[in-house]
Amino acid sequence: MAEKGKIGKNARVAGLMNRGGDQKVVIENDSSRGKVFVEVKGLLKEASIGFQNLSSSHPIIVNKGDFDQALQVIKGALADGETPRYTVEKEEAGQAVLVENTAKEPGKMVIKESPFAWYAAS
Numbered sequence: 001m002a003e004k005g006k007i008g009k010n011a012r013v014a015g016l017m018n019r020g021g022d023q024k025v026v027i028e029n030d031s032s033r034g035k036v037f038v039e040v041k042g043l044l045k046e047a048s049i050g051f052q053n054l055s056s057s058h059p060i061i062v063n064k065g066d067f068d069q070a071l072q073v074i075k076g077a078l079a080d081g082e083t084p085r086y087t088v089e090k091e092e093a094g095q096a097v098l099v100e101n102t103a104k105e106p107g108k109m110v111i112k113e114s115p116f117a118w119y120a121a122s
Contacts, residue, residue: 033100033107036085040074040109047073052114059110067113071096074111 037056044051049070050063062070071091078086079098086098086109094113100106 036078036107036109039077043073043077044070049073059112061112061114064114064116067094067111071111074098074109078109 033056040060041051044060044062047069049066051066051070052061053059060070060074074096075088075098078084079088084101086100088096089099089108090097096111098109098111100108
């Protein structure tokens with residue numbers, strides 16, 4: 001039986017899909033690139049930093065003028081601390097590349113500054 005808050009493949013049968021209230025969904029695979037991508041998107045929205053991107057395999061394009069702030073938010077969450085998940089491979093004006101700290105096929109996260117301000121996060 002799945003722990004409370006986790007949705008398994010039989011969630012509809014178990015009735016977890018119809019529960020209201022503050023049921024928290026937990027993503028079980030903590031090391032997945034998709035989860036890190038969703039986490040970064042949430043952090044950028046919280047900081048009201050506008051950004052564009054299509055998926056976790058595409059670069060995160062940050063609005064013009066917000067790049068330094070966005071990089072500090074992302075580095076604070078992923079590359080700082082005692083056991084960082086990512087290290088900074090390259091940091092230039094308007095672009096940064098973070099590499100996952102793993103032995104097997106490390107993923108890269110590219111953050112670029114856009115020449116435009118397209119979207120303001122709400």
